[in-house]
Amino acid sequence: MAQQIIVTGAYCIDTSALIDLWRSYPRDIFAGLWRNLERLASGGNLIAPHEVLKELEQKEDELLVWAMRNRKMFIDLDSEQQQLVRGILRKYPTLLDPGKSIPDADPFVVALGRKGYTVVTQEKARGPGGPMKIPDVCAKESVKCVTLHQMFREERWEF
Numbered sequence: 001m002a003q004q005i006i007v008t009g010a011y012c013i014d015t016s017a018l019i020d021l022w023r024s025y026p027r028d029i030f031a032g033l034w035r036n037l038e039r040l041a042s043g044g045n046l047i048a049p050h051e052v053l054k055e056l057e058q059k060e061d062e063l064l065v066w067a068m069r070n071r072k073m074f075i076d077l078d079s080e081q082q083q084l085v086r087g088i089l090r091k092y093p094t095l096l097d098p099g100k101s102i103p104d105a106d107p108f109v110v111a112l113g114r115k116g117y118t119v120v121t122q123e124k125a126r127g128p129g130g131p132m133k134i135p136d137v138c139a140k141e142s143v144k145c146v147t148l149h150q151m152f153r154e155e156r157w158e159f
Helices: 014-026 032-044 050-056 060-068 081-092 106-114 134-140 148-154
Strands: 011-013 046-049 118-120
Touching: 011 106, 014 050, 014 060, 014 148, 032 046, 046 050, 046 106, 050 060, 050 106, 081 106, 081 148, 106 134, 118 148
Parallel strands: 011 046, 011 118
Antiparallel strands: none
16 A cells, blocks of 8 residues: 655755765665655655755765766755855854865755755754754754654654
């Protein structure tokens, strides 16, 4: 019997969540989970900024193959998002990792959260004196931020 999927929200997923999904929930074992994710993505309810795809491109693996097959979920930067990213970086400059040689997706993920998407990340809030992380900025900007398990619960997925 096929599982009925009930979509309750729209999500913007971070690179850390996609990598954790890939490592912790292999497609050959958790096929239903990956089908659910693909349905969310094909319906426009699971997105990521194009910068997340750029981060994934740093490692040619099966996750990148999956991402390329689901390319529709990676959205291009628009002028509103660009303005939001600028504002976020002005307020929270430590959100960027100065050691990265590729564009850092974090401010773009938060900007999409500001546009109404629930942010999905596996990042933990910063420790004392540490750099800002996605959950920290989301909390300050009143953006809903959840982990993968919280998203699964919100979507009422059972496996």
